[in-house]
Amino acid sequence: MAEKMSQKQNFLKGIIKDNPVFVMLLGMCPTLGVTSSGFNGLGMGLATLFVLLMSNIVVSTVKSQIPSKVRIPAFIIIIASFVTIVEMVLEAFIPFLYEQLGIFIPLIVVNCLILGRAEAFASRNNLLSSIVDALGMGIGFTIALTVLGIARELLGNGSIFELKLVSEDASTLILFILPPGAFIALAYLSAAFNKITLKTT
């Protein structure tokens, strides 16, 4: 029972207490770069979740085989292989998303979140914990990106997941689709997140 409880906490910490975007500030480039719509945010979140999960599984499995001096380059190769897989799969099956995310797909490699989890968690814990950790962190990241994407799309375009909520010719706050809007929207979201978490703890 105690074991089960700790796995649950392990899962939940990635979503709330150590949320990669709002609390740990990891992976900020894709967070700001691709979230001009809810769909893009969700797509990027899921791509990152996949790479994170697979790299945590592999790193946790082979951790005893890697000499500690070359562990960082080894982790980077593992991560880069899965990123290449994601890149090819997206290009073949979801070309629309591939176009939208553009350069940020190969840049999943340098997302500090993934290398950070490989180094800080998967290389020290067993397979099951690493999977749970990756799922928690990946879902926390996906939620943050989707929420930011939805907020920007709603303010800047008046729609949610391409579903128009206002009339075609209504004027919207176009600023939020543009680059400055990403910084400003994330600033207020993280202020709100701080406020909520401070209250509950």
Next chain:
Amino acid sequence: MEYVLILIAAVFVNNIVLSQFLGICPFLGVSNKVSTSVGMSGAVLFVMTIATLVTYLLYNFILVPMGLDYLRTITFILVIASLVQMVEIILKKVSPALYQALGVFLPLITTNCAILGVAILALGMENASLLKAVFFAIANALGFALALVLFASIREQLELMDIPEGMKGVPINLLVAGLLSLAFLGFTGLA
């Protein structure tokens, strides 16, 4: 003239940090003092130029002729990681003064997505040549430096301000970055 356009476009219009969102981690992380931000900018300029030079040659003369261009991501990140290590070792030996100034920033650069990002973007330029790619890297590094130093100067002033409790730390910094980005939006259409 073409080169002037590349320079203006990279520094002002499509600023790598403020409008393309590459290199946000060092932008938020090492920008609390102007002096550290200058050091970081120097290290980025150095590594970005060499990395783009090497990856451009590697891609066009090895990967493409052998039909291995799908290995781009893996090759580039490995080249950049080992390049950073190499630069660190060489600097330590050849120019201890420069190493003192840039040393602490070099390890951070491997995970700076601006380096990999610019190396990949340089491949996609119109009728690209080696000289153009390297110039593009230098221009982008200057853009990074401009954004970082501006942001650090504002943050130094911000230390003295009375900020509402909930906005302290990350939110206010992001807000400042947003306003800075808004100012750079004014350059749209310049080049």
